């Protein structure tokens with residue numbers, strides 16, 4: 001353990017902590033762009049500079065480990081001046097199209113530009129121009145907005161182990177590239193999107209679906225695999241009611257904000273027009289010929305009728321009465337053990353509990369199972 | 375899982391067998407990669423060159439269905455080299471000596487013959503796993519979907535007992551549960567032989583307890599497993615089925631057979647969010663709410679009970695499953711009146727103490743892993759801390775038996791099925807997500823380049839795959855992921871459903887899981 005002083009406040013911390021981490025423990029804000037708490041430090045943006053007594057020039061706090069007796073100042077006139085210059089430099093080569101950027105309102109760069117009051121740019125010069133040309137259906141890469149902070153590259157490598165993207169070219173031309181600049185073809189986990197501090201990486205499905213200020217966030221759990229990642233549904237009011245327009249995961253969840261392609265980009269089934277919206281009762285026999293169900297070469301259960309030609313809509317009362325009376329009839333005629341229930345590993349604990357109770361206590365059989373084996 | 379996911383980071387050795395973790399549990403794979411970056415050694419045993427191999431110290435490319443031989447072989451070497459955990463065995467286990475004799479014949483050379491894994495690698499893997507006292511084993515359906523699935527699981531347990539790699543932090547046996555709430559459905563008693571909390575239906579005291587709790591007489595007879603219900607329907611013994619959120623017409627083995635069985639039912643109720651293949655055969659379809667439209671809890675693979683929350687309204691007149699079940703129940707003369715889903719969880723906790731301490735309030739921001747018996751219990755990150763519930767555990771000798779279906783002249787390829795990264799299970803959800811469908815919407819069969827060359831099949835060709843049960847047409851993907859003689863088809867695609875080919879007769883001898891991982895097939899152009 002070592003003791004250091006930041007802006008006059010003392011703190012005792014383990015040796016391998018960085019100055020930035022120590023400051024955050026003390027709730028002292030230091031602006032950062034390239035630093036990400038779950039990734040190794042990069043030290044590229046220089047926003048996090050601090051003055052340390054005895055060291056002539058400002059140092060980047062995200063890469064500097066603490067040492068005994070260190071005295072740190074995080075906000076002096078000189079530091080703030082330098083930070084403003086850094087911002088001006090970055091913004092001199094930035095499209096500044098916050099008006100239509102998906103990230104506006106949730107963008108670290110925009111936040112800092114606001115904080116440092118950078119608008120008119122005395123450093124404005126040549127701008128990089130790239131065409132967006134990725135054919136992939138998940139991730140939009142608008143590299144004119146990239147500030148080369150390396151977070152996406154590190155997430156892809158350190159967290160995901162994929163290395164689909166890396167720095168390419170040099171100097172002014174420096175750019176985040178796939179190999180040979182081919183279309184992104186990777187695991188599409190979107191960790192790169194999650195860590196990007198600007199609008200350079202966004203989800204394609206998010207486009208024009210609403211920015212952060214119009215959104216209500218609900219914390220819940222991913223509906224796909226047994227990992228059970230914690231996710232946040234972003235819900236926006238639309239003309240047709242409310243809609244889930246984006247899925248993210250918070251950094252302080254047990255899964256540290258990491259998700260896979262299904263959890264992050266697989267939410268659109270929720271308001272899919274195919275959803276069943278009314279109880280349905282069969283009107284055709286199940287016999288293949290009569291019902292028009294024909295045997296397709298590849299699919300033993302395909303039908304040339306649309307499913308809705310096989311059924312008619314019913315009211316809940318009618319459908320429920322029908323279910324109850326048929327189950328009752330069959331139970332009376334053939335005994336409870338002639339009825340079975342298949343529950344769902346997609347449903348909640350409460351639903352599963354109720355359904356097995358229903359089969360056991362109401363129907364009177366233990367013929368209840370779910371797809372654990374399949 | 376006996377461990378929590380977080381504990382993966384602290385493991386010295388991770389042994390993954392029969393789990394394509396990076397595609398089927400991607401965020402658990404993220405933890406494994408994190409551990410790898412800190413120096414953890416990873417062993418992968420799989421018939422396919424799965425993506426985790428990239429991070430593996432050792433890759434044991436075994437033939438499908440030979441896991442018992444490999445696991446016994448590892449035990450053999452650990453015994454021979456004397457690196458087993460003597461204190462643990464003396465203190466916590468029984469039957470060691472008899473079992474020891476049963477692995478005697480599994481020398482590395484003999485195991486190489488059966489599995490195709492070089493004997494040198496078997497020895498290395500045994501030293502790595504056996505030499506560690508902080509190792510975790512991970513497996514999924516690659517272990518259980520076999521006629522010898524239970525044997526595989528026992529062989530894994532033996533290995534953990536032999537080395538004492540269980541019952542401590544970052545040390546244990548970790549089956550990764552497939553579906554979001556397969557753990558919870560099992561806990562809740564959606565199983566034919568047990569009530570909620572794995573309490574057996576055929577034990578009179580337990581039956582009495584539940585009769586009292588629910589106020590009705592209950593059947594003392596074990597019910598049918600899903601893989602038994604289908605043949606029973608075909609025989610006319612099961613007359614009615616009530617199916618919630620499942621799609622057996624894509625996920626069950628031997629689909630032609632399953633179709634006939636479902637058609638044969640007098641009455642089929644399907645409660646779902648989409649018109650699935652199974653729903654198309656229903657007499658009544660009840661529209662349900664999806665996860666984003668209701669409150670409740672899911673229990674993930676590490677036994678953690680987590681809150682799900684209603685974010686939007688269900689479409690049209692769709693209702694949540696709880697409401698629908700209560701309505702049907704009322705009409706059958708057994709009113710269930712729960713004000714909220716939390717009340718249901720409370721009742722669940724009263725009949726199963728492991729959940730008793732969990733309330734919605736306690737899991738507001740973070741889930742709690744069961745057992746959690748009291749309101750101030752923190753939950754249980756890893757199991758068997760203070761020993762095993764029934765005292766000492768037994769070593770169970772397992773012999774190697776080949777899969778039910780072996781290849782022959784007519785069906786020379788081994789077919790193994792599973793999932794890919796993008797689609798999910800029967801696909802009723804993911805296949806309706808446009809970007810996923812655009813990227814991974816087409817069924818394919820993985821074929822080794824050498825086999826492709828021999829049969830003159832090129833990448834992208836449409837081929838016919840035939841088994842004794844049926845045939846499908848599907849696009850060939852030529853790849854080194856599979857070894858010679860083995861092909862892989864993902865299960866998600868109804869139009870080229872892998873389960874047309876699989877067998878409904880080759881079931882695990884004990885728990886009736888179908889042998890999806892080994893079917894004999896032929897490929898035609």
Ligand code: SF4
Nearest residue numbers: 156186188189190192
């Ligand atoms: S989506 Fe995932 S795999 Fe693809 S580039 Fe981004 S981080 Fe890498």
Ligand code: SF4
Nearest residue numbers: 146147149150152196
């Ligand atoms: S794309 Fe985003 S995360 Fe990646 S380097 Fe650019 S700004 Fe940073």
Ligand code: SF4
Nearest residue numbers: 222224225229260263
């Ligand atoms: S985000 Fe991916 S890994 Fe996490 S629970 Fe969902 S499907 Fe599983």
Ligand code: FES
Nearest residue numbers: 043045046048062
């Ligand atoms: S945050 Fe420290 S250099 Fe960018």
